[in-house]
Amino acid sequence: MKTELKALIFDVDGTLADTERDGHRVAFNAAFDEYGIGWNWDADLYGELLAVTGGKERMKLYASDFLHNKNLPENFEQLVPELHKAKTRHYTELLGTGAIPLRPGIERLLHEARKQNLRLAIATTTTPDNVTALLENTLGIDSIDWFDVIAAGDIVPAKKPASDIYDFALREMQLAPGECLAFEDSHNGILSSMGAGIPTIITVNGYTVDHDFSGALLVLDTMGEPDQPFTALQGTASKHTFVDCALLKALHDR
Numbered sequence: 222m223k224t225e226l227k228a229l230i231f232d233v234d235g236t237l238a239d240t241e242r243d244g245h246r247v248a249f250n251a252a253f254d255e256y257g258i259g260w261n262w263d264a265d266l267y268g269e270l271l272a273v274t275g276g277k278e279r280m281k282l283y284a285s286d287f288l289h290n291k292n293l294p295e296n297f298e299q300l301v302p303e304l305h306k307a308k309t310r311h312y313t314e315l316l317g318t319g320a321i322p323l324r325p326g327i328e329r330l331l332h333e334a335r336k337q338n339l340r341l342a343i344a345t346t347t348t349p350d351n352v353t354a355l356l357e358n359t360l361g362i363d364s365i366d367w368f369d370v371i372a373a374g375d376i377v378p379a380k381k382p383a384s385d386i387y388d389f390a391l392r393e394m395q396l397a398p399g400e401c402l403a404f405e406d407s408h409n410g411i412l413s414s415m416g417a418g419i420p421t422i423i424t425v426n427g428y429t430v431d432h433d434f435s436g437a438l439l440v441l442d443t444m445g446e447p448d449q450p451f452t453a454l455q456g457t458a459s460k461h462t463f464v465d466c467a468l469l470k471a472l473h474d475r
């Protein structure tokens with residue numbers, strides 16, 4: 222017997238909103254300026270640094286693989302958490318200005334899913350404060366409670382591509398992977414969600430359009446809107462032109 226679709230689990234960065242180039246990157250650079258360390262990550266370099274998830278991990282990757290651990294700020298290892306705190310402050314302030322909107326179709330889909338009693342969750346590598354700031358500034362303060370679990374940041378030992386964050390969300394919701402669908406935008410993201418056994422739908426963005434999404438149920442440019450149809454890049458959505466609960470249930474039953 223087929224399992225019923227009970228929950229939707231969303232990645233945040235790149236999936237709910239295009240946060241990386243004009244959000245996280247800008248906040249990292251503001252933190253580097255604040256601490257006077259002379260680093261500046263341009264949009265192309267940042268794309269390469271997205272190979273690793275997690276902001277602290279990303280700064281360490283830059284130091285080791287790009288600077289070969291030369292001319293690092295004094296006490297770099299100890300400075301990383303401090304820099305990261307400053308980066309989170311800059312990022313949440315930026316979100317407070319309304320600079321980063323949700324991606325097309327996200328708000329509509331969340332409202333519809335709630336009406337249809339589908340449970341909602343978040344599984345992300347970013348810092349919890351960043352998730353609440355994005356939700357509050359785009360959907361309002363009450364939207365935090367729409368999610369059964371907001372699994373974020375350092376609550377698990379291994380970040381994506383490890384499956385830990387999705388495993389955590391499933392445990393918290395007491396659901397089996399086959400009762401859920403995951404939404405991701407990146408190769409590391411789908412490795413994580415599929416590693417937890419959750420069928421996954423992808424919406425790509427500028428940084429991830431060429432990633433390997435083998436095994437995805439569907440790869441789309443966006444979730445689409447009734448007046449803004451999506452383009453399917455991998456997989457078929459039959460007659461559907463935007464992601465709604467009917468399409469999700471059909472994909473889940475396949």
Ligand code: XBP
Nearest residue numbers: 234245274275276345346347348410
């Ligand atoms: C998101 C990330 C995060 C953010 C920065 O990956 O890689 O590192 O860029 O967040 P995913 P923090 O969308 O796969 O979860 O600086 O708060 O770690």
Ligand code: MG
Nearest residue numbers: 232234235406
């Ligand atoms: Mg992502």
